[in-house]
Amino acid sequence: MARTLINIRNVSYRYHDVDVLKNIDLMVKEGEFWALIGPNGSGKSTLIKLLLGLLPVQKGEIEWFGEPIQQLKNRDQIGYVSQKSNAFNSSFPATVFEVVRSGLVSQKGLFSRFTKADEVKVHEALQLVQMDQFAGRSIGQLSGGQQQRAFIARALVSKPSILIMDEPTVGIDQQNVEKFYELLHRLNEQQGIAILLVTHEIDLVTSLASHVACLNQTMHFHGGQQQYEQLDDEQYSKWYGHPVRRVHQKEGAE
Numbered sequence: 447m448a449r450t451l452i453n454i455r456n457v458s459y460r461y462h463d464v465d466v467l468k469n470i471d472l473m474v475k476e477g478e479f480w481a482l483i484g485p486n487g488s489g490k491s492t493l494i495k496l497l498l499g500l501l502p503v504q505k506g507e508i509e510w511f512g513e514p515i516q517q518l519k520n521r522d523q524i525g526y527v528s529q530k531s532n533a534f535n536s537s538f539p540a541t542v543f544e545v546v547r548s549g550l551v552s553q554k555g556l557f558s559r560f561t562k563a564d565e566v567k568v569h570e571a572l573q574l575v576q577m578d579q580f581a582g583r584s585i586g587q588l589s590g591g592q593q594q595r596a597f598i599a600r601a602l603v604s605k606p607s608i609l610i611m612d613e614p615t616v617g618i619d620q621q622n623v624e625k626f627y628e629l630l631h632r633l634n635e636q637q638g639i640a641i642l643l644v645t646h647e648i649d650l651v652t653s654l655a656s657h658v659a660c661l662n663q664t665m666h667f668h669g670g671q672q673q674y675e676q677l678d679d680e681q682y683s684k685w686y687g688h689p690v691r692r693v694h695q696k697e698g699a700e
Contacts, residue, residue, distance in 0.1 A: 448475040450512065451608050451640055452497065457506035459492055466492050468664045470506070474657075476607065479634045479641045481655035483648050485686050488662040490644045494612050497642075498526060511607075522552065525601030525609040525639075527594070529616045542588070542596045543581040546571055549600035571599040574637065575629060591622030595629065602633075608640040609633070615647065623647065627654055660685055 452474040459467040467489045474480055484490055495501040496508060499515060508515040511523065540548075546568045547560060572578040575595040580588065585596060594614055601609055609630075615623045627647070631654045633639050645651050652658050658674040660667040666685040667677065 448477060450475050451510070452642070453507075453509040453512075454493075454497075455507045455509075457493075457496065457503065457508060459489070459496065459501065459504050461492075465663060467496075470661075470665050472659055472665060472668055474608070474640060474642055476640055477634070477638050479631070479654065479656045480643065480659060481648075481651045481657070482642060482644045482659045482661060483646070483652075484661040490661055491612055493661065494610060494644060497610065498524070522604040523607045525598075525604070525606035527597050527601050527609065527611040527614045529613050537586050540585055541581065542572070542577065542583050542585055542599075543568055545585050545596055546581075546599045546603055549603040552604075567603050567605075568599075571603040572596075574602055574633065575599045589622065590618040591626055594618060594626060598629070598633075602639075606639070608642065610642045612644045613646070614643075615645070624650065627651060630654070662686065 450473060452472065454470055454472040457467060457470040458465070470493065482490055482493070492501065496503060497515075499518065503515065510518045511520070547564065549571075550560070550564055550567065569578055569581065572581055575598050577592065577595045577599060580592065580596070585593060588596065597614075598609070611630075615626055618626065627650060630641055630643065634641050634656075641655075643651060643655070652671060652674060656671055657669065658667070658671060659665060660674075660682075662685055667674065
């Protein structure tokens with residue numbers, strides 16, 4: 447039986463007396479690929495911050511690996527990739543190898559020496575994202591898609607059980623977005639890494655994800671990809687608060 451990685455029960459959150467999340471339930475298990483979708487301002491980033499411990503739980507419970515988030519010790523099992531374009535200075539003087547290796551700092555300690563075994567881990571992570579040939583290249587010389595692959599390698603270097611990504615394709619052109627999602631699908635299918643992805647690329651991602659969660663303050667839907675495909679546009683538009691027409695995978699292929 448697959449291990450439960452994340453268990454969110456009845457979680458609510460308020461900013462300055464404004465409800466952002468209301469009674470959220472969600473469970474993520476080993477090997478699952480979840481797409482978390484919803485309109486702007488729906489609470490997706492707030493939920494991610496709660497999961498990462500960047501915001502305190504006000505109401506409800508969040509468990510990681512069967513333990514309350516307040517008691518979480520093994521944070522190396524959680525990989526996180528943010529919005530690259532908003533969080534990274536492309537002139538930062540570091541090689542791809544150094545950026546990926548920095549993902550081991552929390553595991554080893556700030557002043558610990560890196561070992562040969564650590565170098566092997568870095569190269570293994572770069573190979574997973576097909577970026578080992580760029581190890582000596584300055585991170586600022588890479589394209590947006592290549593940089594995001596390097597950041598995924600940084601998240602993978604500690605061998606996490608799950609990758610959490612908050613709109614990681616911002617600023618990446620469409621061709622590289624598709625390649626990026628193909629990479630995530632491969633990591634999930636071949637490496638067994640669970641993925642929780644916040645995205646606006648609804649139709650592209652939901653064709654790859656095994657599970658979908660539709661959030662707009664409340665969790666309007668969470669379930670398997672086949673169940674999601676059976677939703678009609680009227681119900682979907684009601685959740686979003688405005689008319690929405692999805693382009694289903696079958697239509698897009700015509």
